[in-house]
Amino acid sequence: MVLELKKVFISDEVDPxxxxxxxxxxxxxxxxxxxxxxxxxxxxxxxxxxxLIVRSATKxxxxxxxxxxxxxxxxxxxxxxxxxxxEAATKRGIIVMNTPGGNTLSAAEHTCALMCCLSRDIPxxxxxxxxxxxxxxxxxxxxxYGKTLAIIGLGRIGKEVAxxxxxxxxxxxxxxxxxPGSVSSQFNxxxxxxxxxxxxxxxxxxHTPLIPQTRNLINEGVxxxxxxxxxxxxxxxxxxxxxxxxxxxxxxxxxxxAGLDVYVNExxxxxxxxxxxKVIATPHLGASTVEAQKRVAVExxxxxxxxxxxxxxFGAINAQAMHNALSADTQPWxxxxxxxxxxxxxxxxxxxxGISISSVGAGLKDAxxxxxxxxxxxxxxxxxxxxxxxxxxxxxxAVAKQQGIQVESKYESTKGSQLVSVSADGRTVTGxxxxxxxxxxxxxxxxxxxxxxxxxxxxxFQAKSDPKLVSTVAGALSDNGASVTGFSVTVDSKxxxxxxxxxxxxxxxxxxxxxxxxxxxxxxxx
Numbered sequence: 355m356v357l358e359l360k361k362v363f364i365s366d367e368v369d370p371x372x373x374x375x376x377x378x379x380x381x382x383x384x385x386x387x388x389x390x391x392x393x394x395x396x397x398x399x400x401x402x403x404x405x406l407i408v409r410s411a412t413k414x415x416x417x418x419x420x421x422x423x424x425x426x427x428x429x430x431x432x433x434x435x436x437x438x439x440x441e442a443a444t445k446r447g448i449i450v451m452n453t454p455g456g457n458t459l460s461a462a463e464h465t466c467a468l469m470c471c472l473s474r475d476i477p478x479x480x481x482x483x484x485x486x487x488x489x490x491x492x493x494x495x496x497x498x499y500g501k502t503l504a505i506i507g508l509g510r511i512g513k514e515v516a517x518x519x520x521x522x523x524x525x526x527x528x529x530x531x532x533x534p535g536s537v538s539s540q541f542n543x544x545x546x547x548x549x550x551x552x553x554x555x556x557x558x559x560x561h562t563p564l565i566p567q568t569r570n571l572i573n574e575g576v577x578x579x580x581x582x583x584x585x586x587x588x589x590x591x592x593x594x595x596x597x598x599x600x601x602x603x604x605x606x607x608x609x610x611x612a613g614l615d616v617y618v619n620e621x622x623x624x625x626x627x628x629x630x631x632k633v634i635a636t637p638h639l640g641a642s643t644v645e646a647q648k649r650v651a652v653e654x655x656x657x658x659x660x661x662x663x664x665x666x667x668f669g670a671i672n673a674q675a676m677h678n679a680l681s682a683d684t685q686p687w688x689x690x691x692x693x694x695x696x697x698x699x700x701x702x703x704x705x706x707x708g709i710s711i712s713s714v715g716a717g718l719k720d721a722x723x724x725x726x727x728x729x730x731x732x733x734x735x736x737x738x739x740x741x742x743x744x745x746x747x748x749x750x751x752a753v754a755k756q757q758g759i760q761v762e763s764k765y766e767s768t769k770g771s772q773l774v775s776v777s778a779d780g781r782t783v784t785g786x787x788x789x790x791x792x793x794x795x796x797x798x799x800x801x802x803x804x805x806x807x808x809x810x811x812x813x814x815f816q817a818k819s820d821p822k823l824v825s826t827v828a829g830a831l832s833d834n835g836a837s838v839t840g841f842s843v844t845v846d847s848k849x850x851x852x853x854x855x856x857x858x859x860x861x862x863x864x865x866x867x868x869x870x871x872x873x874x875x876x877x878x879x880x
Contacts, residue, residue: 357404357426357427357449357661357662358404358426358662359381359404359405359426359427359658359661359662360381360382360404361381361382361383361384361402361403361404361405362376362381362382362383362384362403362404362405362406362407362658363383363384363385363386363399363400363402363403363405363406363407364383364384364385364386364387364406364407364408365385365386365387365389365390365396365406365407365408365411365412366387366390366407366408366409366410366411366412366431367387367409367411368385368407368409368431368647368650368651368654369647369648369651369652370651371648371651371652371655372407372431372651372652372654372655373385373655374655375652375655375656375659376655376658376659379659379662381405381658381659381662384403386399387411390411390412390413393417396418397417397418397421398421400418400421400422400425401421401422401423401424402424403422403424403425404424404425404426404427405425405426405427405428405429405658406422406425406427406428406429407428407429407430407431407654407655407658408428408429408430408431408437408438409430409431409432410430410432410436410437410638411437412437413437414428414437414438414439414443415439415442416439416442418439419439419442419443419446419448420442420446422446422448425446425448426447426448426449427448427449427450427451427658427661428443428448428449428450428451429450429451429452429453429654429657429658429669430450430451430452430453430654431453431456431647431650431651431653431654432452432453432456432457432641432650433452433453433454433456433457433461433641434452434563434564434591435450435452435671436563436564436591438450440671440672441752443672444672444748444749444752445749445752445753446749447745447746447748447749448748449661449667449670449672449673449676449748450670450671450672450673451654451657451661451667451668451669451670451671452654452669452671453649453650453653453654453657453669454510454669455510455653456641456646456649456650456653456654457511457640457641457646457649457650458510458511458514459514459645459646460640460641460642460643460645460646461511461561461589461590461640461641461646462511462514462515462518463518463643464589464615464636464639464640465511465515465559465561465587465589465613465640466515466518466519468587468589468613468615468634468636469498469503469519469557469559469585469587469613470498471613471634472557472585472587472611472612472613472634473495473496473497473498473585474493474495474496475493475495475611477634478492478493478631479493498519498522498523498524498557499522499523499524500523500524500525501524501525501556501557502524502525502526502527502554502555502556502557503515503516503519503524503525503526503527503555503556503557503558503559504527504528504529504551504552504554504555504557504558504559505526505527505528505529505543505559505561506528506529506530506548506551506558506559506560506561506562506571506572507528507529507530507560507561507562507590508528508529508530508533508537508538508543508545508561509530509533509561511561511589511590512528512530512559512561513538513541513543515559515561516528516541516542516543517541520542524557526542526543526544527543527544527545527546527551527554527555528543528544528545528546528551529545529546529547529548529551530545531567533545549579552576552579552580553579553580553581555580555581555584556581556584556585557584557585557586557587558572558580558584558585558586558587559586559587559588559589560572560586560587560588560590560594560595561589561590562590562591562594563590563591564590564591564592564593564594568591568594569593569594570593570594570595570596570599571594571595572586572594572595572596572599572600573596573599574596574599574602574603576599577599577600577602577603577608577609578608580608580609582607582608582610583607583608583609583610584608584609584610585609585610585611585612585613586600586609586611586612586613587612587613587614588612588613588614588615588616589613589615589616589640590616591616592616592617592618592619592620593618595612595614597617597618597627600612600627601626601627601630604630604632604633609632610632611632611633611634612630612632612633612634613633613634614627614628614633614634614635614636615635615636615637615638615639615640616638616640617638620637620638621637653669654669657669664680664681664682665680666680667680672748673747673748674723674751675723675724675726675727675728675747675748675750675751676724676727676747676748677723677724679723679724679727679728679747683717684721684724685790686787686790686791686792687718687721687724687725687728687774687787687792688724688725688728688747689728689787689791689792689808690728690774690785690786690787690792690793690808691711691724691725691726691727691728691729691731691732691774691776692728692729692731692732693732693785693792693794693808693880694729694732694774694776694783694784694785694792694794695728695729695730695731695732695733695734695735695776696732696733696735696878696880697732697783697794697797697808697814697878698729698732698733698776698778698781698783699732699733699734699735700814700876700878701781701783701797702779702781703733703778703779703780703781704778704779705730705733705734705754705757705759705778705779706757706758706759707778707779708759708760708761708762708778709726709729709730709733709759709760709761709762709776709777709778710761710762710764710776710777710778711725711726711729711761711762711763711764711774711775711776711777712763712764712765712766712774712775712776712777713725713763713764713765713766713772713773713774714765714766714768714770714771714772714773714774714775715767715768715770715771715772715773716767716768716769716772717772718765718772718774719765719767721765721774722763722765724747725763725774726751726761726763727747727750727751728747728750729761729776730745730750730751730753730754730759730761731745731746731747731749731750732745733778734750734753734754771786772786772787773785773786773795774786781797781798782796782797782798782799783796783797783798784796785805785808786805788805791807791808791809792807792808792809792880793805793806793807793808794806794807794808794842794854796844797844797852798847798852799847800844800845800847800850800851800852801844801845801847802842802843802844802845802852802854803842803843803844803845804842805842806842806854807842807856808880809880810856810857810858810879810880811856811857811858811859811877811878811879812854812855812856812857812877812878812879812880813831813854813855813857813875813876813877813878814852814853814854814875814876814878815827815852815853815854815855815872815873815874815875815876816850816851816852816853816872816873816874816875817850817851817852817853817871817872817873818849818850818851818871818873819846819849819850819851820851820871823843823851823853823871824841824843824853826871827841827853827855827871827872828841828855830872831855836857837857837858837859838855838856838857839856839857839858840855840856841853841854841855841856842854842856850873
C-alpha cells in the first residue's frame with residue numbers, strides 16, 4: 355500500500371536537509387513558519403497538501419485536520435505527538451508519525467547533565483561567581499557514586515540514561531508497563547513495581563509519554579513515600595510530575611532538588627517553580643542540539659519517502675493495520691478484504707452483530723493484522739457508517755470501535771489454497787487472489803463455476819436457478835442499453851444462483867428489475 359505524496363507543507367523550522375530529501379524524491383515542498391500563526395490562512399492553505407511536517411510549535415487541531423481535505427500523513431520531526439489531535443486524524447484516515455529515535459541521545463545527555471548539576475548545585479554556584487562572590491561553604495554537594503537512580507520509562511531514552519549514569523557508579527532501578535525485567539536486566543537495571551521504587555530512590559527521572567495514566571504520576575502521595583531529600587528530573591513531558599506537589603515538597607525539604615526541562619504550560623504562566631533555589635530549569639532543551647535537529651529532520655523526510663514507496667511505516671503511531679500491508683505480495687489481499695466487505699454490506703449484513711474473518715494458507719499467517727481493517731473499510735463505506743470520514747486501513751478500525759463493532763480473526767495453516775472467508779449477520783463470502791487480483795469464490799456457500807474477478811463496475815445479482823440465466827440477464831441488460839463485457843455465475847444452490855455481470859461503466863438507472871428471473875441486484879464499484 356502506497357501513498358501519493360505530491361505536495362508537503364512544513365510549518366515549523368526544521369533542518370534544510372529535510373526539504374532536500376523530500377525534493378530528491380520528486381515531492382514539491384513549501385515551507386512557511388509564519389502561516390501557522392494566522393489560523394484562517396493556515397486552514398485555507400493546508401487543503402492543498404498531501405503531507406504536513408511539524409515540530410512542537412504548530413498545533414495540529416481537529417480544525418486543521420478537517421480543513422486538510424487532501425492530507426494523507428502528518429509527521430512530527432521529534433518524539434511524541436502531543437501537539438497533534440491523533441483521534442481526529444485517525445477518523446479522517448490520516449497517518450500520524452514521529453521520529454521516536456531521533457532525539458534519544460540528546461534527551462538522555464540533557465537528563466544526565468541536570469542530574470550532575472543537581473548533585474553539586476552548579477548553577478547557583480556559577481551565579482555567585484558571576485555576582486563577584488566567593489562562597490564555597492554554601493555549595494557542599496553530594497556524589498552520585500553509590501546512589502540509586504529510579505528510571506520511570508525504560509525505553510530508548512531511559513536505557514541510555516541508565517547506561518550513562520551507571521558509569522558514575524549509580525545503581526539503576528526502574529519501571530515500565532511494557533518493557534519487562536528480562537529486557538531491562540540486559541542494561542543492568544532491575545525492574546520493580548512503582549510502590550517498591552519510591553522508598554529506594556535517591557534520584558528519580560521520568561521518560562514516559564504524557565497520557566492519562568502518567569499525568570501527575572509523581573504527586574504529593576509519591577513524595578511522601580520517598581526518602582527525604584529525593585531529587586527528581588523531568589526531560590520528558592510537563593505534567594508527569596505534579597508541579598504544585600513538587601513545589602510543596604521542595605519548600606518542605608522532602609524533595610532536595612529538581613531538574614526541569616518541560617512544563618505543563620510552555621512557556622510557564624507562573625515562573626515560581628522555575629525560580630525556586632532548589633530547581634534547575636531549562637526551556638525545553640532536551641532535543642535542542644545540532645545533531646538531534648538534523649537527525650529528526652532527515653528521519654521524518656525519509657519516513658515520508660518510505661511510505662510513499664510502500665517500503666515502511668516506521669514511526670507511525672495510528673496505523674497498526676498498515677504495518678504488514680505495505681508489500682506488493684500483501685496488497686492483493688488488502689484489496690480482497692475491502693471487496694469482500696463491500697459485498698457483505700451490499701447483501702444487507704449488519705456489522706454490529708459481529709464480523710468473523712477466517713484466513714487459510716501459510717502465506718496468510720500475518721494477514722489478521724490488516725484483513726479486519728480492510729474488510730471494515732469496504733463494509734462501512736457501503737454502510738455509510740463513517741459519515742464524511744475517509745475509510746481506509748487507518749480510519750476503519752477507529753470508526754468500528756466507535757460503533758461497537760467486534761471483529762474476530764482466525765487463522766489456519768495448510769498446504770492447500772489460500773482463502774479468506776468473511777461472515778457477518780448470517781452471510782458469508784469467500785475469496786482468494788490470483789495474478790494480483792482479488793477473486794470471489796462463493797457467496798453463502800454457493801460456488802462460482804469460475805472465480806469472479808472483483809474489479810471495475812459490476813452488477814451483483816441473485817436469481818432463480820435457470821439454465822438460460824446468463825443469456826436471459828445479458829439480453830435484458832442489452833435491451834436496457836447496458837454493455838456487458840463478462841459474466842460469472844454460481845452453480846445451482848437450493849434453487850438459486852448468484853451472478854456478477856461486468857460492465858465497462860456504471861449501468862443506466864433502473865436496471866434492478868432486469869428480468870423476472872432476477873430476485874435482487876445491486877451495482878458495485880471495485
